[in-house]
Amino acid sequence: MGKDFQKKLKNFWPFIFRTSDTIKLMNSRKILLFILAVAALLRLWRINEVPVSLFGDELDVGYHAYSILKTGKDYSGNPWPIHFQSLAEWRTPLYLYSAVPTVAVFGISPLGVRLPAIVFGILGVWALYLLIKEISQDERLALLTSAVLAFSPWHIQYSRAAFEVTLLLFLLLLGLYFFFKSLKNPRILWLSMAILAFTPWVYSTAKLFTPILLVFLLFLYKKDLLSFPKKYLLYGLFALLAVGGPIAYSTLLGGGTQRFGYISIFTDPTTEPEVGFGRLIDARVRGEMGEGLTPTLFDRLVHNKFTFWGANVIKNYFESFSTEFLFIKGDLNLRHSIGLGEFYKIESIALILGLIFLATRFKDKKIKFFLLFWILAGAVPSAITREGGKHATRLILILPPLIFLISYGINETLNTLKGKARLLFVGSYLALFLLGFYSYQHKYWVHYPWESERWWHAGFKEAIQTIKQIDKDYDRVIISTANEPPWIFFAGWYEYPPDKWQSRFPIGNDVELAGFGKVSHIDKFYFGSSQDGLYGLGKVIDNKTLYLAVAKEIGANLIMEPTRTPPELKLIKAIAYPSGEPAFYLFSGTLAQ
Template sequence: MQKYILPIIIILGFLLRIVLLDKIPAGFTPDEASFGYDAYSIIKTGRDQWGKTFPLVFESFGDYKSPLYTYLTIPSVWLFGLNKFSVRLPNAILGTAAIYVLYLLIKELKIGDSLGFRNSKLETLAPALLAASPWHIMMSRGAFEANLTTFLLPLSLLFFLKGLKCPKYLILSALPLSLNVFSYHSAKFVTPVLFIVLGLIFRKELLKSWGIWHKISIGILLLFAGIFIIGLSGGSSTRILDVSIFKTSLLEASSERIKAINGGMNPTLARVIYNKYQAGIRHFAGNYITYFSPQFYFSQGPAESTYGMIPGRGVLYWFELPILIIGFIYLAKNISSKFVMTVVFWLLLAPIPAALSIGPGYAANRAVIMLPALQIASALGLCYLIVWIDSIKYKKTVYTTLGVIAFSFFSYFALDYFMLSPQKGAQGMLYGNYEALKYVSENYSGRQIIVSRRLSEPHMYTAFANKWDPA
């Protein structure tokens, strides 16, 4: 029976990500349409919607999107045509693949063996939690490029750890690692910094077997680094600066400085105390802590529903609260293990890009890079809970009770998401904009059409619905 558990988990995870993909999340954002139309344009002409040949950055609406999701969308648009399903399909597939990659990563980490219980338990529980994760399911069902990193980062970590024993795997690590920086803005920071930290942690293992495979891997990384830098000069850095907290911190610092001076503070002292760096650091610290907040994980959830999220719903299940706490405790107690350190630094570095960004509140898309590590921590806590339950008298009763509780939370989420989210999240996903323009495009019969500028990027919906010839 044990050998069937993982395939069942993966199949269920795939069904949760693929069923009604073109209908849920309800609506279709301009970003999703832009990914699809750029892929369609490249298929037809080799250029994006702005006429740039195979760009490293897609200008889109002036937000300069990372290129990877658009290129991944090309095969599905070519196979199934330009529609909502084909644009969302790559994310659903890679979201499912992330479940299996997490299993392989934990198998390689062997955290369970080093902490006193069978690692096979952790290998099963962490993928199961990711497969059923509200956060991951919702992020895997739209054309949301941020979710690509939940597949690429664990994959590069997996091959890196394998490369410590067999250096040729370092090449396989370098490829997804390099691709990850082209997936989403958060990955541009977390990926290189995390692997620099891992290089320091495992420096003895790397230097012990230094050879041709290491040099080839470094060559691949340098090649992609050069391509990445070219991409930054093409406009990608503009987007990063636009959403930085330091963009607004100057105005806030000036306001505080004026108030302090009016209150009697020496102007020079006020200038030293109240400046954009002080304001930015204060904002960063506050934002960073919130990404470990129970409010984000379990009750309030993300502030935006533009990424298919359900407003007012936490991104994890309530039953994960105690096991996540236990997992954090045991990670902290066993920090001397290099493999535990890998997970801890992953968790600590992941929220930094989200914390450095402006926005209305918690951003599920910017922080999703930490999700696989969170599920490892939750699974670790659950493993310790299982060890304790096995030692008590009424373990069957306890297992049954906990199973019913977990299934109840999952069922409630599934009902909420697949039945009610089309109403709850319709506004955030701009439901009606694409549908209205699609209907008008199909039924206008040569009459004049006036489109309000209040609609978000109506030209993109029109181009997508009509499959305008990009040439």
């Protein structure tokens, strides 16, 4: 009975039990296509429903793409920019340009804005397969690695929202594949350099990581590269400069450094107060009192901006590899993670095994050093940012080598174990993996929509689209700023004409509105918050004014108790979160102008 079961299991799960030599005789393309199909299903399924809405940055992508489509300019009025100027920052361009055709077909919608991330997520699974096959020459390991990435919660999360990082990983993996391929065929070195040079066009962490990685590869494979015909080296250098030069110029001399300046540890406004507080405590311990105390030399050596920055960088760096981040909670931002860890818990065992086997069994020392360097250097860009220790978006650079270690740990364990021991390992691992996968899927589809509804700015779509349907009957529309800055939600969900938006960008608080103070406006649309609450609101808006109020401004649940609406107000619509909690109320006054 046991032998029959083992035989059936071997036939059912061929790429685990068969050797790499045998699998080469099989049609491994079918297995890869199956993995890619599963990856596509996990990333596409109900994409218009979960996550529950487009959050602000996603709408920013959609409206920029819409603006390019309609006017050839970003929504701030810059023609075909290298960095897109948004309301709060300058954004790298490649993902935004990739969204133009999908927004053209599907509009500013979850599918239209997220489809590029989905496609690049699927292509990333394929690119990892190519890379691992090239550096290991092991078909089973390559297939296993791609399968682990296909099921990765970390990768799925970012493939199901309009984050740039799935495109970043795809280009990084593909560029590295062609680099290692070029060691045997120097004529394609230029292709590798061109693809890798595109990574800083996608996400800002690559502006630091990619140059560091290229320098390391140059050092590691110096002899191989110097043996190339000079013309191929020149082609590679030209491709690197031609593609990377414009983004480097824009970053250094344009607006590309603005975002880093905002999130960097080195511009943290708490630095000076923290340093000063540390010196004050030292003085108090010595018994000194009063104001204007002069710190001693020792105080200055211990408490200064460099020690403060260094301590935070080290803290961030080690948090990136903590079990709490990787396997227990993950990123606490519910747009980045659902709160179960970035990996399945069973993968912690495979990761440890992978590290051990990499140190003891992996024969190619250069590849070994490359993988370790990738992990160690990949966490650096995030470590120098505020709260970068558990920021899954900035840390996604370390995902591919960690996926490889997990897969390598499984693969080498299978190579080590024989007979019943191997069967026991496969059965136990699969059972625990499926349990983890079920727990992840259950939380993602059942609990996560409610838990994350505010993070994804649910309710704005219904509210703004309702306004669009009825605003022709009103002379003035006021949209509350009490919760989130509403400009991009209005522009995106309303699909406001980009040429008109560009003519008013940036929108400043330039109008005094009774009951609302200084507000910004474009045409008849005003952005500000009521200063009078539910029972004073009817005194400042008339029957030709619409006001979209945030629920917390009102202080009453008008979904449950609509009769609490004062007679001076008409409750046109109450908009709820998926959980049923009130999100917005749309009012007009009842009094004539």
